[in-house]
Amino acid sequence: MEKNSLFYMANLYPEIGRMFSYYDSGKKEAGDNAKKRALNIVDTILTFRDIKPAGREEWSVIKNFILGFDELDSFEKTILEKYSEPFSYKFMNQYTLS
Structure with a gap:
């Protein structure tokens, strides 16, 4: 599988989700790692x-x-959380069609 820009855009969505989850649950170190x-x-x-x-x-x-x-x-957190979501759906759609 080619790791093009869409691949990385799609992978940002779950990483931001992890960052939110870790910070929200007080896991600062894990949140910092997800942020990086x-x-x-x-x-x-x-x-x-x-x-x-x-x-x-x-x-x-x-x-x-x-x-x-x-x-x-x-x-602003809502914007950040939702920004890359469409790229994830687009990538999954292309991946399942190929």
């Missing part, structure tokens, strides 16, 4: 040439949301 993995995924996404300038700006905003997770209000 999420940031690495975003950095990898930004290396792909198929990401257009406007997309790069969006992913940079998402990266900033992850970096400043502790300072986010509930609305």
